Amino acid sequence: MGLVHLFKKPMVKRRPFIKNVFVTALSVCTLGLLGAHGQRAVVGNPLRVNEARIVTRLDELAKFGRDDRGHGYRVAYTKGDIDGRAWFIAQMKRAGLDPVIDAAGNIIGKRQGKNPKLPPIAFGSHIDMVPDGGNYDGPLGSLGALEVIDVLNEHKILTEHPLEVIIFSNEEGGTVGSMAMAGNLTPAGLQQKSQSGPTMAEGIKAIGGNPDNIQSSVRKRGDLRAWVELHIEQGGILARENVQIGVVEGIVGIVHWEVTVEGFANHAGTTPMNVRQDALLAASRLVIAVNEVITSVPGNQVGTVGKLAVTPSAYNVIPGKVVLGLEIRDLAADKIETLFREIERRATAIAATSNTVIRFDRQANASKPALTDKALQQTVQAAATALGLSTKLMQSGAGHDSQEMAAIAPVAMIFVPSVGGISHSPQELTKPGDLANGANVLLQTVLSIDKAKAQ
Template identity: 45%
Template sequence: MVALLSKLAINSDRLYLSINELAEIGKLDNGGVCRLAFSEADIQARQLVSRWMQEAGMAVRSDAVGNIIGRYAGTKSQAALATGSHIDTVPIGGRYDGCLGVLAGIEVARVLHQSQTRLRHPFEVIVFSDEENSVIGCKAIAGNAPTDPERYRRKDGTDIQTCLQMVGGDWDKLHTAQRDRSEIAAFIELHVEQGGVLEAKNKQIGVVTGIVGQYRYMVRIVGRPNHAGTTPMNMRKDALVAASRLVLAINRLGMETIGDQVATVGHLTVSPNGTNVVPALVNLSIDLRDLSEENLQYLITEIKKEAVAIAANTGTEITFEQKLHVLPTLAKPELMATIADVCKQLDLSYDYLPSRAGHDAQEIGRFTDMAMIFVPSRDGISHSEEEYTSPEQCAQGAEVLLQTLLAIDKSY
C-alpha cells in the first residue's frame, strides 16, 4: 500500500476550463474538433499549451520532431517522472482524446507550482507530435522512428521536413530527439478509454495492463470473372465466396482461440463488382490485436492455414501482405499497483483492462517503466464529435495521476 494521500488536489474547474478552451481551436460546426498535426490549428494549440506550461512554472522546449516538453524542476538532479499525450486530432474528433492527458499533466504542474511544492524528480509534461497519423513524436523519443522521410508525407502531399519546420523541428536532427531511461524514470499517461468497458462495468478508473500489439494485413483473393447466368455453380472460381469463408474463419478464430484477442475484417473491395458477373478479385484487410505476441503469431498462422484450404476448395489464389506489425507493451506491475492503491484511498472503483488502441505510452514503454490510467468514455465513443467524458470523470483521472506521481516520487 502506498503512503497516505497528499493534501494537494486537482482544481477540477480549472482543468475543465482548459479542456474547453483548447477545444475552441479547430472547433467544427457540429461540436467536434479538427486539429490535424502541423496545421494552423495545431500550431495555435501548441502556442496555447506552451504558454500554460510556462505559467505553471515549467521550462518549455521543443525537440527535433516538434514534441513540446515542459519541465518542472525537482530537488534532485535525476531522471524525470513524465506524463503527457497529444493534442492533434482526427479530421472529425472530440475534445478529450489525447488532450485530457496533456491538460491533466499541466494541471499537476499548476498544483505543484501554486503550492510551491517540488518533487525529488523533475516532472515533465510531453506533447507528442502527430499521434493520429505518423506517431513520429513518441517513436523519435524511443529511437524507433523510421528514417525514410517518405514514410511521413502528409495526406495533402506536404513533406515531413516542411511540417517540422512549421513547429520548430528539423528532420535532419531526428536522432537528437531520442531519450533513454537515464532521462525518464517512469511515464504515466492519462487517457479516455475510447471504449465502453469501464462504463459497462460501472467502474470509475481503468488500470491499464498494457497496450496491445497489432498485426495488419491486406489479403488479395484472385478468382475468375465469368457470366453469372451461364456459369454453373461447380465451375466457378468465385473470389467473393472465398473471401466470405475467410472472413467467417477469421471471426471464428478470434472468438474461439483462448486469449483476449480481437480479429477484424474492416475493409473489403470486390471487382468487377457487377450484378451479373462472378467476382474475380477481392481485397480485404485483417486487423489482429492482443497483449500476447505469441497469441498473435498463432492467430495469423491459423488464418493462413484456413486460407490455403479455402483457396483449394474454391479454385482461387489467396496471398497475404503484412502492412503493420506493432509489438505489445506491458505496463509496469509496480506502477499498476500504485495506481490501484491510490484508487482505493480515493474511494474510486477500478478495474484492470488492456488498451486496444495505440498510444504514445506504447513507444515510451519500450525503454522505461510505463503505466496508463483510463477514465470512461460515454457509450464507448471516441474519434467523434460525440466523444464525452464528464468533468467529474476528468477530474478523477487527473487526481489519480497527481497522487500516483506524488507516491512514486518517493519510491523511484
C-alpha cells in the same frame, strides 16, 4: 491538530477507551497512506485537482481548429494545431514550467526537482486530433498533467525528481513525436505524407522542430524515471461496467495482412453454379472463418476484416479477384501468431473447396505489444484505491504514445470512462467528475513515484 501531535501529549489521565480510539484511527490513516501495495497514497493528503479548471481549459483548447460549423480540425501541422500548441506553451509558462520544443516538435515543459541528478518523471499526452474528432482524446492527459503542476505550485511542493510535462507531436498520425523520442522515426518515415498534406518532415518544421537533427530528440533507457499517461478509455468497457479507473496492463500489438483471393472471372449468366471459381464467395467464407477463429479461444484478442476490394465489380461478372485487409490485435505477440496460423489453415481448406488461390501478405506497419510496468500498475492501483475509486485491470486496444515510450522507460497508463465508449468523434464526452478522478490518480501516482526508490 494531527494525531501525531496528540500522541506527543501525556496520556496518563486519558481513559483507555479514548486511547484505543486514537490508536485505531492512527492505524487506519497509516494503512491508507501506504495503500494496497505499500505505496505512499492519499488518505489524509489534502492535495486534489481543480475540476473546474480542467473543464475550462478543455473548453478553451477545443476552440483551436474549430470551424464555423463547430467541427474540430486540430489535425497535426495545421493552423489549429499550431495555434493550440502556442496556447499550451503559454499555459506552461504561467505554471512556471520552462517549455522547449525538441527536434521532433514535442513540447517539453520542465520543472526543477530537489535533486537535479535524478532522472525526470515525465507525464502528458498529445493535443492533435483526428479530423472532426473529440475534445478529450489527448487533451485530457495533456491538461491533466498541467493541472498536476498547478496543484504542486499551489501547495509549494518541490518534488525530489525533476518533472517533465511532454506534449507529443502528431500522435494521431502515427505517434510521430514519441516514435522519434524512442529512436524509431526513420528517414523514410519523415518523408511520408501526413493527414493534413505535408510530409512529416515539413510538418515538424512548421511546428518548430528540426527534422534534420531528429536524433537530438532521442532519449535512452534510464533518461526518464517513468512515463505516465492519463487517457480516456476508448472501448466503452469502463462505462458499461460502471468502473471509475482503468489500470492499463499493456497496449496491444497490431498486425496487418493483405489477403488476395484469386478465382476466375466469367459470365454470371452462363456459368453454372457448380463450376464457378467465385473469389468473393471464397473471401466471404474466409471472413466468417476469421470471426470463428478469433472467438474460439478465451481472451481479449480481436480480429477484423475491414477492407474489401472486388474485381471486376460488375453485376454480370463472377468476381475473379478479391483483396481484403485482415487485422489482429492482442497483448501477446505469440497469441497473434497462433491465431493467424489457424486462420491460414482454414484459408487453405476454403481455397481447396472453392477452387481458388488465397495468399497472405504480411504488412510492414506492425506494432509490437507494449506492457506497462508492473510496479507502476500497483502504484496507480494504490492511488485509485486510496481515493476510494473502483478499478479494473485492462488492456488498451488502441495505440498510444506510451507504446513507444515503453521501449525507453517504465510506463503507466490511467484510463477514465468515455460516455458510451465514443471516441474519435464530436460526440466524445467524459464527465467532469471522471476527468477529476483521473487527474487525481495521476497526481498521486506522480507523487508516489517521486517517493519510491527506482526499481
